[in-house]
Amino acid sequence: MKLKLLLFLLFSCVYAGFSQIIxxxxxxxxxxxxxxxxxxxxxxxxxxxxxxxxxxIAAKTGDVLVFISKEHYLKKSSVNPNLFTNGEWVVELIxxxxxxxEVLITNMPSIKLSTNTTYEQxxxxxxxxxxxxxxxxxxxxxxxxxxxxxxLQRIAGMLVGxxxxxxxxxxxxxxxxxxxxxxxxxxKESYFLEELQLKPDQxxxxxxxxxxxPKSKTATGNTLHIMDFLFSKNIEFKKLAPSH
Numbered sequence: 001m002k003l004k005l006l007l008f009l010l011f012s013c014v015y016a017g018f019s020q021i022i023x024x025x026x027x028x029x030x031x032x033x034x035x036x037x038x039x040x041x042x043x044x045x046x047x048x049x050x051x052x053x054x055x056x057i058a059a060k061t062g063d064v065l066v067f068i069s070k071e072h073y074l075k076k077s078s079v080n081p082n083l084f085t086n087g088e089w090v091v092e093l094i095x096x097x098x099x100x101x102e103v104l105i106t107n108m109p110s111i112k113l114s115t116n117t118t119y120e121q122x123x124x125x126x127x128x129x130x131x132x133x134x135x136x137x138x139x140x141x142x143x144x145x146x147x148x149x150x151x152l153q154r155i156a157g158m159l160v161g162x163x164x165x166x167x168x169x170x171x172x173x174x175x176x177x178x179x180x181x182x183x184x185x186x187x188k189e190s191y192f193l194e195e196l197q198l199k200p201d202q203x204x205x206x207x208x209x210x211x212x213x214p215k216s217k218t219a220t221g222n223t224l225h226i227m228d229f230l231f232s233k234n235i236e237f238k239k240l241a242p243s244h
Contacts, residue, residue, distance in 0.1 A: 028072055036048070065079060180210075
């Protein structure tokens, strides 16, 4: 009798060392997953989660548990003591993407537009009238629409735009800046006298000479660009100016 009791205790200890009841919780985005199946792939034992997503199942370290839910992706995970927190194993599932139901696409008549905007607007208005004509009417109910009426909103917008254009003042283009004025505002008089070696009475004549060159019309407010242009034109001017 003592031998049988000893063998029973030994068997129980060995079994407990290899297999025990573990507790866990299945959730998705912090919400419990109800009625999910938890299967021990090694022992074929099956458990189901309750309304709180909790389950209990016999397993040992290294056993593979499979978590199955219709709304979530299948997940496999091995039992590992490091996965338990306060004696509970929390398993997170991923929600399946919602599949779109069949969508019925009706054929719509294609509208080809040309560059004539007036003609094309007439086509669009006619298409709108035909669409209204085929729309079922509710007898005895006034919807506020006029029968075969044009697009009043579009016409009102055209009138507003017309009056707005009439009230807008005519914008005058700013007169072009003469190169002569641009050069004087960009370069000091000392540049003409010292760098270009011009006499005071030659400065205006030299600038008129520069202004006659079409390249002066493309000159910008860049001082270096203007100075380079003046320097190159000064060489030509020196050749034409009479020597004193």
